[in-house]
Amino acid sequence: MTLVAPARLGGVRRFFRMPTAIAGLSILVAFTLLALTAPLYIHPSDLDVTKATGGQLAPPGHGYPLGTDQPGRSVLLLLIWGTRTSLAIGVIATLLAMVLGSAIGLLAGHYQRWLGRGLMHVTDWFIALPSLPLAISLSAVLGQGARSITIAIAVTSWTSTARLVRAQTLAVEARPFIERVRALGAGNVQVMVRHVLPNVAPLILVSSTLTVASAILAETTLTFLGLGNPTEVSWGTMINQAYTGSAVTRGAWWYLLPPGIAIVIVVLGFTMTGRAVEHILNPRMMIR
Amino acid sequence: MSDALAAPGAAATAPRWYRSSFWPYLGAKLAGAVVSFLVMLVIGFTIFNVMPSDPVATLTRSHPTSPGQMAALRKQLGVDLPVWHRFLNFVGHTLTGNLGDSWQYHQSVASLIADRLWPTVLLIGSATIISVVLGLWLGIRSGWRHGSVFDRLSSGVSLTLWSVPTFWLGLILLVLFTVGAGPIPSGLFPAGQMSTPGYEGSWIGQVGDTVHHLILPCLTLVLVIFAQYVTIMRSSIIDELGAPYLLTARAKGLRDDDVRRKHAVPNALLPSVTVIFLQLGTILAGAITVETVYSWPGLGFLTFQALQIPDLPLLEGTFVVLSGAVIVMNLLADLLYRVLDPRVRAQ
Numbered sequence: 001m002t003l004v005a006p007a008r009l010g011g012v013r014r015f016f017r018m019p020t021a022i023a024g025l026s027i028l029v030a031f032t033l034l035a036l037t038a039p040l041y042i043h044p045s046d047l048d049v050t051k052a053t054g055g056q057l058a059p060p061g062h063g064y065p066l067g068t069d070q071p072g073r074s075v076l077l078l079l080i081w082g083t084r085t086s087l088a089i090g091v092i093a094t095l096l097a098m099v100l101g102s103a104i105g106l107l108a109g110h111y112q113r114w115l116g117r118g119l120m121h122v123t124d125w126f127i128a129l130p131s132l133p134l135a136i137s138l139s140a141v142l143g144q145g146a147r148s149i150t151i152a153i154a155v156t157s158w159t160s161t162a163r164l165v166r167a168q169t170l171a172v173e174a175r176p177f178i179e180r181v182r183a184l185g186a187g188n189v190q191v192m193v194r195h196v197l198p199n200v201a202p203l204i205l206v207s208s209t210l211t212v213a214s215a216i217l218a219e220t221t222l223t224f225l226g227l228g229n230p231t232e233v234s235w236g237t238m239i240n241q242a243y244t245g246s247a248v249t250r251g252a253w254w255y256l257l258p259p260g261i262a263i264v265i266v267v268l269g270f271t272m273t274g275r276a277v278e279h280i281l282n283p284r285m286m287i288r
Numbered sequence: 289m290s291d292a293l294a295a296p297g298a299a300a301t302a303p304r305w306y307r308s309s310f311w312p313y314l315g316a317k318l319a320g321a322v323v324s325f326l327v328m329l330v331i332g333f334t335i336f337n338v339m340p341s342d343p344v345a346t347l348t349r350s351h352p353t354s355p356g357q358m359a360a361l362r363k364q365l366g367v368d369l370p371v372w373h374r375f376l377n378f379v380g381h382t383l384t385g386n387l388g389d390s391w392q393y394h395q396s397v398a399s400l401i402a403d404r405l406w407p408t409v410l411l412i413g414s415a416t417i418i419s420v421v422l423g424l425w426l427g428i429r430s431g432w433r434h435g436s437v438f439d440r441l442s443s444g445v446s447l448t449l450w451s452v453p454t455f456w457l458g459l460i461l462l463v464l465f466t467v468g469a470g471p472i473p474s475g476l477f478p479a480g481q482m483s484t485p486g487y488e489g490s491w492i493g494q495v496g497d498t499v500h501h502l503i504l505p506c507l508t509l510v511l512v513i514f515a516q517y518v519t520i521m522r523s524s525i526i527d528e529l530g531a532p533y534l535l536t537a538r539a540k541g542l543r544d545d546d547v548r549r550k551h552a553v554p555n556a557l558l559p560s561v562t563v564i565f566l567q568l569g570t571i572l573a574g575a576i577t578v579e580t581v582y583s584w585p586g587l588g589f590l591t592f593q594a595l596q597i598p599d600l601p602l603l604e605g606t607f608v609v610l611s612g613a614v615i616v617m618n619l620l621a622d623l624l625y626r627v628l629d630p631r632v633r634a635q
Contacts, residue, residue, distance in 0.1 A: 125327045128618055132573035133610045136591060137335050140598045217453055221577060224455050226595055239456055243581070248459055251467045260456035267451035 011280050021276030027269030035083040046077050047233055057252050067254035069238075070245045078233050079258045085234035087266070089150050090216035096154035097215070098208045101161030106200070108162070109169025110192050116166075123162045131156040132221065139222060145229045152227075153218045161207045165200055172199045202281050209274030213267045220263055235259040313626060321619040326379075328611045333378050336604045338371065387605035392597050397605035400590060405609075407482055408586030412568075412575050414502065415509035420564055422510070423517025424557075430518065431525025431556070432548055443522070446515035454574045458508040458581035465504060477504045480583035505582045509574050516570070520563045524556040531555075558629050565621030569614050 015021050045051045052072035060067040066075035108119040135152040142148030172178065173196060181195055222228065223236025230237060238259040242248060247255045353361075362368050369377070381387070387397035426446075430439035449457075465476045478484065483497050528534065529552070537547045572588075579588035587606055594602035 125324055125331075128324050128615055129328060129331065129611050130569035130572050130614045132569075132576055133591065133607050134331070136576075136595065137332070137603055137607045140595055140600070140603055141335050141339050213451070217451075220453050221455065221573070224453070224577065225580065225592055239453075239459065243455075243459060248463055249467060251463055253463060256456075256459055256463065260453060260460070263453050263456065264448065264451045268448065271447065271451060 014280050015276060018276050018279070020272045024269045024272030024274075024276060027265055028273060031083055031087065031266055031269070034080055035087050038080050038084055042077050042081055047073060047081055049073070057247060057250060057255065059252075060254050066258055067252070069241065069255055070247070075238075075255055075258055078238055079235075079262060081233045082235045082238055082259060083262070083266075085146065085232055086216055086219055086236065086263070089146055089153070089219045089234070090212050093150045093153035093157070093215045093219070094208050094212045096150070097158040097211055098161060098204055100154065101158035101207075102165050102197075102200070102204055104158070105162040105165025106169055106192050106196065109166040109173065110188065110196065112170075119162075120166065123159050126156075127159045127163075129156075131218075135218060135222060136225065136227070139227045144227055146232065149219060149222050149227055152222065153215050157211055157215060157218070161204065161211065164203055164207055168200045168203050169196050172196050202277075206274055206278045206281060209270050209277065213270035213274065216263065216267055216270070220259075235263050310626075314623070317619055317622045321615055324615045324618075325612060328615065329379055329382060329608070330375075332604060332607055332611070333375050335607075336600055337374060337378065382608060387608065388601040390594075390599055390602040390605075392593070392599045392602065397602050400602065401587065401605055401609055404585060404587050404590045407584055408575060408579070408588060411502065411505055411509065411579065411584060411586060412571055415506045415513065415575075416564070416571060418506070419510045419514035420517055423514040424521045424560060426514075427518040427521025427560075428525055428548070428553055428556075431522040431529075432552070434522065434526055434529075439522075442518060446518045449511050450515040452512065453577075454508065454512045455577035455581050457511060458505070458578050461504055461508055462581060477501075482585050501584075505578050505584050508578050508581070509571070512574050513567070513571055516567060517560065517564070521556065521560050524559045525552060528552045528556045558625070561628060562621045562625050565617050565624065568617040572610055572614065 049071040052068070054064055054068035054072035054074060056068065056072055057070055058064065058068045058072070064074050064076070066079065069075055069078065104119050104123065108116040108123070110116070135156045138152040138155060139148040142151060169192075173191075178191060178195060181191060186195070219234070220236035220239065223234055224240045224243070226240060228234060228237050228240070230240075236259075239256065242252065242256045246252075385398050387401070389395065390397050390400055393400060426442045430436070430442045433439060464472055466478065468476070478501050482501050483494065484501075487494065487497050489497070531552075534547055534551055537551045542550075575586065576588035576591055578584070579586045580592040583589060587610065591603065591606045591610075593599070594606065
């Protein structure tokens with residue numbers, strides 16, 4: 001079963017005819033622009049706890065459309081700045097996971113003897129482990145901060161990609177053109193990188209869109225549990241500070257709601273885009 | 289095909305065949321689980337004992353410790369031994385239930401975990417049962433009439449709830465129902481713990497009190513995890529829709545409800561049942577954050593408390609216990625699948 005062949009030309013056009021795909025992609029473009037342009041209108045002093053000018057936990061009002069946090073910073077600016085951290089960690093962790101997962105999947109699919117079998121056993125062992133306790137343990141040992149959270153997420157989210165890539169590699173390598181390439185004298189590396197990888201790439205794209213969604217959720221969860229750098233602004237630290245501070249007991253909904261809603265929207269955006277691409281690439285889903 | 293669930297009866301009619309292939313299967317799965325458990329121990333050992341360059345320095349980071357105390361500690365922890373020796377010690381200790389002492393509580397990790405086990409089992413158990421019933425029901429309904437308004441609505445709601453961070457949903461419910469907002473009075477549900485401190489009463493009163501404390505954490509967990517059951521049940525019902533046996537059932541003149549209930553659902557249930565067991569890892573992740581939000585005194589909250597120090601022996605203990613539970617559940621899923629599906633048994 002090939003996942004690539006029927007897509008190609010009509011794929012992009014069909015993508016833009018799906019309402020969920022357009023909605024998902026617009027969300028992603030909007031948040032990416034927001035994250036990239038944030039330094040243009042947010043000055044570091046706006047985010048500095050010691051230079052905050054607003055009232056403490058003031059409800060939304062003049063000059064502060066979403067109210068303020070405990071030290072008196074604008075929740076709206078924190079929210080926009082938090083987009084940068086959350087998206088960056090989500091995307092970098094996903095990139096790491098994709099590189100690791102694709103490499104293991106390709107190798108396991110190409111070398112089907114002991115190396116492939118061994119790699120699949122390792123993958124199965126990682127699948128059997130609960131990911132959150134593993135991520136918590138890893139980042140606790142590596143120390144607080146964005147770097148250890150990124151590593152922890154990457155280590156716990158490469159497995160599904162590895163299995164997908166391996167299955168697709170097996171399917172591609174069974175096709176006659178691989179035999180032809182081999183007859184022309186291509187080596188293992190050339191077969192894997194020049195011929196199998198391009199055929200597996202669309203699948204990796206789908207997998208990575210869906211992985212970013214869960215990576216962002218994992219990032220906020222780990223930060224909420226206190227593994228993030230408390231001085232850095234992210235959606236997770238905002239919810240963490242709302243929880244550890246008095247925002248919850250004082251019913252400060254304006255501090256609690258925005259980061260959560262932002263997370264839901266971005267995760268939905270990635271999931272909808274990923275599912276739409278999957279829908280186009282997977283001929284089994286076309287029939288339905 | 290509709291009697292797929294009547295497996296025990298089939299076993300009674302063919303005892304020899306059943307027995308002869310059951311034991312090797314059980315043995316293979318058990319061996320697999322044991323290997324998984326050992327690998328998990330290797331990973332746990334690597335994280336907690338090899339990765340920190342000096343575990344003693346990590347452990348004493350937040351306490352003032354003299355060099356003499358640190359040397360004594362190194363000897364006590366066996367850090368000066370070679371790695372393979374330390375690993376064997378670690379495996380031996382874990383298998384005998386000796387998980388070391390917590391730095392925070394000055395008490396053995398095993399006893400702390402034993403105290404916190406039942407609240408977690410209660411929370412996860414009740415939430416799983418409710419979400420399985422709810423999720424399967426919704427999944428069957430939406431899969432049977434896929435594309436209908438009901439299907440779009442339930443799929444949309446499930447997808448959205450799946451995207452919601454568990455702890456955030458918990459905090460929102462906490463603000464709504466314990467702090468109070470708008471028409472909702474303050475203190476409708478208690479804000480934390482498992483029972484009201486100093487509550488004296490009959491055992492019925494105490495059970496009621498615990499249930500009262502359980503409602504919000506359980507609701508939060510259900511809202512986040514039921515979506516995956518909807519998705520799996522919906523897609524396996526859709527997979528069955530085109531099957532010829534449904535056409536036969538309809539040709540017999542069965543009502544639509546009967547075709548669904550007696551023919552489609554039993555077959556579609558098979559993949560879902562295993563997924564229920566395999567999803568324990570996800571549910572555990574939810575439980576860790578939900579317990580943190582509601583200070584529910586379970587293993588998840590214990591993990592959170594261990595993180596704040598960080599109390600490495602305690603974290604190591606919860607990692608081993610939680611991962612071990614998932615491995616056992618995976619084993620049960622394999623065995624249950626065999627009991628439920630005669631086709632797997634025949635292989």
